[in-house]
Amino acid sequence: MEAVKRAYNFNAGPAALPLEVLQQAQEQFVDFRETGMSIMEMSHRGGVYESVHNETIDSLKRILSIPDGYQVLFLQGGASTQFAMIPMNLLGADQTACYIHTGSWADKAIKEAKLIGSTVVVASSEADKFTKTPDVSGLELPENAAYLHLTSNETIEGVQFKQFPDTGSVPLIADMSSDILSRPLEVSKFGMIYAGAQKNLGPSGVTVVIARQDLVENSPKHVPTMLRYSTHTANNSLYNTPPSFGIYMVGLVLKWIENQGGLLGVEKKNAEKSGLIYNAIDGSGGFYRGVSDLTNRSMMNITFRLQNEELEKQFVKESEQAGFVGLKGHRSVGGLRASAYNAVPYEACEALAQFMKQFQEKHG
Known part of the structure; x- marks a missing residue:
C-alpha cells in the first residue's frame, strides 16, 4: 500500500490521532x-x-x-x-x-x-x-x-x-x-x-x-x-x-x-517534542516570544507571538503552504499555537522547529 501523506496536524481539538489507531x-x-x-x-x-x-x-x-x-x-x-x-x-x-x-x-x-x-x-x-x-x-x-x-x-x-x-x-x-x-x-x-x-x-x-x-x-x-x-x-x-x-x-x-511505554514513555516523548518547539522560540533572539511563564509552560499547547499581527498572519499563511495545520492562535487571544498532543509525531515537531528557523531567516 502506498504511504499516505499526512498533514503536520497541530490542531487544538479535535486533534491528531495515532496513525496506527x-x-x-x-x-x-x-x-x-x-x-x-x-x-x-x-x-x-x-x-x-x-x-x-x-x-x-x-x-x-x-x-x-x-x-x-x-x-x-x-x-x-x-x-x-x-x-x-x-x-x-x-x-x-x-x-x-x-x-x-x-x-x-x-x-x-x-x-x-x-x-x-x-x-x-x-x-x-x-x-x-x-x-x-x-x-x-x-x-x-x-x-x-x-x-x-x-x-x-x-x-x-x-x-x-x-x-x-x-x-x-x-x-x-x-x-x-x-x-x-x-x-x-x-x-x-x-x-x-x-x-x-x-x-x-x-x-x-x-x-x-x-x-x-x-x-x-x-x-x-x-x-x-x-x-x-x-x-x-x-x-x-x-x-x-x-x-x-x-x-x-x-x-x-x-x-x-x-x-508507547505507558505514561512514563508518553511523558518522555512529550517533553522531547515540546522541547524542540520551545527551543526554537527561546533560541530566536526575541523573534519569537513565548506567551506563558517559563515555570508553567504547557507540554501540550505551545503558545507564542511575533512582533506584530501582520507577521503572525504571514507565518500562518506560509506554514499552511508548507503542510502545517492548526497553528493559528485561538480567536479570543490571537497569536500562534502549536498543540503537540500525545499522537502528534516527533517528526512533525521537528519539522515545525525547522520551519520556524527558516521563517525567521526569511523575515527576521
Missing part, C-alpha cells in the same frame, strides 16, 4: 470481529459491544493505576456539560463551590457554577494575564467548601499545573481535557477527573469521567435524570445509547499508549 479502525470498520457488522451498527446491549466497553474501562484503570473506590464513566456533551453537572450534583444548598481561575476554560466552568449556587474563586492568575498558574501552596478554603475545581492545562493560554494542591478532605476536581494521559498521575489525590476525548483520548463525542464512588452514587433527585452521575454509575454508562464508536476508538488509543 486510524489504520486499525479502518481495517475493522466494515466487519468487526467477524460479526458482519461495523461496531457503529451493533446494539450497545449486545455482548460484542459490551466487551469493547468494559475492555476500554479496564485499560484506563490499568494505565492510570486507578485505585479501588473509583468509577470510570463515558458520558456525552463534552467537558462543557461537566461544568454544569458538577455543581448540580455536588454543590449542596449550604455549601460553596471553590474554583481556581487560570484562563478561558476555567472561566467557563466558573460561570456555569455561578448559575447553580454559591461559588467563590480562591486563587487566580488574572493579574498575570493568565500567563502562569497561581500559587496554590497555602490555599484557604471555606469551611463549607463542596469541592475545589481547577483546569490542569489551559489550551488557549498554554499554561499547565506542574503540581496540584493538597485539599485535605475537600474533593479536588480537575478538568484534564487537554493533558489527560500525557504524564503520570496520582488519581487518589482527586475526587474527580474529567476530560473531553478529542485531544488525547480519541475522537470528539466521548467525555471520560473518573470519580470517587462516594461522590457520584447518590445524586440529588431534583437533578434531571441524564444529568445525574448516579444514573450513569448505576448502569455502567449504558443507561442510554453511548457514543459506541468513540468509546471503541478510545480503547484503541489506550492500547497505543501502553505500547
Whole structure:
C-alpha cells in the first residue's frame, strides 16, 4: 500500500490521532470481529459491544493505576456539560463551590457554577494575564467548601499545573481535557477527573469521567435524570445509547499508549517534542516570544507571538503552504499555537522547529 501523506496536524481539538489507531479502525470498520457488522451498527446491549466497553474501562484503570473506590464513566456533551453537572450534583444548598481561575476554560466552568449556587474563586492568575498558574501552596478554603475545581492545562493560554494542591478532605476536581494521559498521575489525590476525548483520548463525542464512588452514587433527585452521575454509575454508562464508536476508538488509543511505554514513555516523548518547539522560540533572539511563564509552560499547547499581527498572519499563511495545520492562535487571544498532543509525531515537531528557523531567516 502506498504511504499516505499526512498533514503536520497541530490542531487544538479535535486533534491528531495515532496513525496506527486510524489504520486499525479502518481495517475493522466494515466487519468487526467477524460479526458482519461495523461496531457503529451493533446494539450497545449486545455482548460484542459490551466487551469493547468494559475492555476500554479496564485499560484506563490499568494505565492510570486507578485505585479501588473509583468509577470510570463515558458520558456525552463534552467537558462543557461537566461544568454544569458538577455543581448540580455536588454543590449542596449550604455549601460553596471553590474554583481556581487560570484562563478561558476555567472561566467557563466558573460561570456555569455561578448559575447553580454559591461559588467563590480562591486563587487566580488574572493579574498575570493568565500567563502562569497561581500559587496554590497555602490555599484557604471555606469551611463549607463542596469541592475545589481547577483546569490542569489551559489550551488557549498554554499554561499547565506542574503540581496540584493538597485539599485535605475537600474533593479536588480537575478538568484534564487537554493533558489527560500525557504524564503520570496520582488519581487518589482527586475526587474527580474529567476530560473531553478529542485531544488525547480519541475522537470528539466521548467525555471520560473518573470519580470517587462516594461522590457520584447518590445524586440529588431534583437533578434531571441524564444529568445525574448516579444514573450513569448505576448502569455502567449504558443507561442510554453511548457514543459506541468513540468509546471503541478510545480503547484503541489506550492500547497505543501502553505500547508507547505507558505514561512514563508518553511523558518522555512529550517533553522531547515540546522541547524542540520551545527551543526554537527561546533560541530566536526575541523573534519569537513565548506567551506563558517559563515555570508553567504547557507540554501540550505551545503558545507564542511575533512582533506584530501582520507577521503572525504571514507565518500562518506560509506554514499552511508548507503542510502545517492548526497553528493559528485561538480567536479570543490571537497569536500562534502549536498543540503537540500525545499522537502528534516527533517528526512533525521537528519539522515545525525547522520551519520556524527558516521563517525567521526569511523575515527576521
